[in-house]
Amino acid sequence: MNGDADGVTDAPAAASPRPRRPRPRPAGRAGGELLFRLADDEFVHAERLTEWQIYAPTLESDLALANIAQDEFGHARLWYDLLQELGYTEEECIWRRDPDDWTHATLVELAFADDGWGDAVVRTYLYDTAERLRLEALVDTSYAPLADRVGKALAEEDYHRDHAVSWLERLASDDDARARLQAAVDDLFPHALSLFAPGAHEDDIRANGFRRASLADMRAEWLDTVVPTLEGYGLVVPEPDDVERPAARGRDRTHTDDWGDLQAAFTATHREVDFDRPARLRGEEA
Amino acid sequence: MDIETVKERAGPRQFGPNDDMPEEYRKAATRMIQFHANSEVMGGYLDKEFTRHAPSLDRKLANTAKVQDEIGHAQLLYRAAETLGVKTRDEMLDELQNGEGKFLNCFHYPVDSWYEAPMIDFFVDGGAMRRQATLKSTSWTPYAHAMDKVCFEEGFHVKHGESILRELMRGSKATQERTQETFEEWWPRILQFFGPTNDQSTHNDFAMDVGLKTVTNDELRNSFLNMYVPKAEKYGLEIPESPRIFERDDGTMAVRESDLDWDEFWTIAKNDSDGSHEQIGSRARRQEAVAWVRDSLDNWEGSAAGTPQAAD
Numbered sequence: 001m002n003g004d005a006d007g008v009t010d011a012p013a014a015a016s017p018r019p020r021r022p023r024p025r026p027a028g029r030a031g032g033e034l035l036f037r038l039a040d041d042e043f044v045h046a047e048r049l050t051e052w053q054i055y056a057p058t059l060e061s062d063l064a065l066a067n068i069a070q071d072e073f074g075h076a077r078l079w080y081d082l083l084q085e086l087g088y089t090e091e092e093c094i095w096r097r098d099p100d101d102w103t104h105a106t107l108v109e110l111a112f113a114d115d116g117w118g119d120a121v122v123r124t125y126l127y128d129t130a131e132r133l134r135l136e137a138l139v140d141t142s143y144a145p146l147a148d149r150v151g152k153a154l155a156e157e158d159y160h161r162d163h164a165v166s167w168l169e170r171l172a173s174d175d176d177a178r179a180r181l182q183a184a185v186d187d188l189f190p191h192a193l194s195l196f197a198p199g200a201h202e203d204d205i206r207a208n209g210f211r212r213a214s215l216a217d218m219r220a221e222w223l224d225t226v227v228p229t230l231e232g233y234g235l236v237v238p239e240p241d242d243v244e245r246p247a248a249r250g251r252d253r254t255h256t257d258d259w260g261d262l263q264a265a266f267t268a269t270h271r272e273v274d275f276d277r278p279a280r281l282r283g284e285e286a
Numbered sequence: 287m288d289i290e291t292v293k294e295r296a297g298p299r300q301f302g303p304n305d306d307m308p309e310e311y312r313k314a315a316t317r318m319i320q321f322h323a324n325s326e327v328m329g330g331y332l333d334k335e336f337t338r339h340a341p342s343l344d345r346k347l348a349n350t351a352k353v354q355d356e357i358g359h360a361q362l363l364y365r366a367a368e369t370l371g372v373k374t375r376d377e378m379l380d381e382l383q384n385g386e387g388k389f390l391n392c393f394h395y396p397v398d399s400w401y402e403a404p405m406i407d408f409f410v411d412g413g414a415m416r417r418q419a420t421l422k423s424t425s426w427t428p429y430a431h432a433m434d435k436v437c438f439e440e441g442f443h444v445k446h447g448e449s450i451l452r453e454l455m456r457g458s459k460a461t462q463e464r465t466q467e468t469f470e471e472w473w474p475r476i477l478q479f480f481g482p483t484n485d486q487s488t489h490n491d492f493a494m495d496v497g498l499k500t501v502t503n504d505e506l507r508n509s510f511l512n513m514y515v516p517k518a519e520k521y522g523l524e525i526p527e528s529p530r531i532f533e534r535d536d537g538t539m540a541v542r543e544s545d546l547d548w549d550e551f552w553t554i555a556k557n558d559s560d561g562s563h564e565q566i567g568s569r570a571r572r573q574e575a576v577a578w579v580r581d582s583l584d585n586w587e588g589s590a591a592g593t594p595q596a597a598d
Binding site for chain 1: 327330331334337338339340341342343344345346347348350351353354357358360361364399400449453454457458461571572573575576577578579580581582583585586589
């Protein structure tokens with residue numbers, strides 16, 4: 001596939017009628033799956049992280065986490081823009097999309113408790129480590145428009161990982177805070193294990209050279225990184241194979257109740273105002 | 287320096303941390319800057335609601351950036367306030383959390399809809415712009431420096447708010463009507479943003495005399511009305527009949543202040559309206575929920591491993 005719009009139509013069910021696009025080639029479906037996984041993760045992760053704006057423990061931590069949330073929204077926009085080049089609209093990608101069509105990992109959709117700063121730290125650590133591996137595996141993708149953008153996203157991930165690690169280090173040095181980190185690991189690790197679960201078109205993604213590394217290899221590398229790191233901070237990480245996994249796996253479009261609530265909340269105004277199209281402000285103010 | 291000397295020398299960016307300022311000046315400047323910093327924080331409690339509501343990805347990004355700017359402004363302003371040596375930032379944040387800290391009247395009203403976004407981001411921020419532009423000439427130099435950066439960013443916020451208003455007023459009839467209703471609810475609060483007429487303002491005379499303020503409340507409201515009434519009308523909003531707006535002999539605009547509810551304004555000024563309790567309660571609850579993080583940071587910084595730079 002050369003990146004031309006070749007009509008990916010295993011589109012998420014859109015509530016609004018749209019002109020039919022040509023029947024897709026497998027490469028288009030595979031590219032769509034790859035991009036939606038990237039975009040959905042970033043969008044939903046950012047949507048949750050912005051909940052900490054104004055509520056973070058200090059002004060400095062507020063600014064730092066807001067930076068990360070904005071980077072992730074920016075990455076989501078990169079990937080959704082590419083999907084728009086494939087023929088989707090922003091409404092179809094986000095606003096009018098059936099919540100049961102989203103493919104983000106359940107890790108990023110979970111609601112935060114008011115005191116859940118430890119959750120935010122562990123979640124960003126687990127997520128950003130996976131994100132880095134995932135982007136690195138796309139550096140030499142055969143999909144040229146994607147290759148152009150991976151570098152930008154990757155450049156920002158270093159900061160995200162450093163941010164998460166420095167928070168782990170600080171919180172782990174305090175008994176009470178470490179207990180909270182442990183609780184977050186217990187809650188989040190079972191969800192994080194589905195980060196690398198394959199989707200329906202995984203074989204085509206590989207066959208087309210969109211991603212060189214296999215999900216199984218990436219998952220193994222992710223475990224080799226996060227398990228020793230967390231253990232190094234005195235945290236107990238369960239044996240992956242022994243973990244009781246949540247029913248919802250995210251990648252297969254099954255989600256927790258938290259997702260339904262979140263999706264209903266962030267689409268409410270869009271449904272109500274019913275503008276012709278979502279405002280685009282590139283170069284103006286966004 | 288005694289007060290008389292301060293009054294004689296008062297002018298734009300006349301005084302700074304190297305000057306030996308009288309306590310009365312330092313306290314008045316602290317009160318003013320702390321109020322401003324608190325308002326940036328508490329404005330964020332409204333604006334953050336709009337991030338979740340934003341009906342496009344670009345709007346969502348613009349909104350999170352705005353909320354982040356507000357925290358950045360608060361950080362700058364608390365630092366400028368600290369240069370007066372009256373209160374530390376922690377003391378000011380504690381006061382905000384326990385209900386002693388004062389902030390703008392408009393931020394005592396909780397919000398829950400996107401229609402309110404332009405009321406805050408266009409009209410309230412537009413009013414704030416009028417005030418902040420004049421504060422670039424305040425006599426306390428660190429405050430004036432903070433205003434340089436704040437005013438630059440506020441310009442983007444007001445454009446963001448204006449763009450939201452324009453879009454809503456080009457929407458369906460129902461959307462336009464909801465926006466008009468919301469405007470009517472907010473309009474009196476926005477007019478009260480500038481405070482009461484000059485002679486009723488407790489701290490006004492002294493602040494003017496020592497150059498902390500350079501323009502009166504009345505002049506600010508007048509300048510706001512001259513600029514924003516035509517803008518509101520341009521986008522199709524109707525200015526409510528009450529409070530009455532009239533044109534003075536010199537062609538400038540003013541509001542019949544007797545048409546505004548000053549009991550409500552003064553209740554808010556005492557942090558005692560229902561909205562005050564809700565907003566300050568939210569601040570207190572959310573800050574309390576993550577007190578454990580601040581405690582662990584204190585432990586970390588007190589330990590051998592911690593370095594002050596690590597505290598972000």
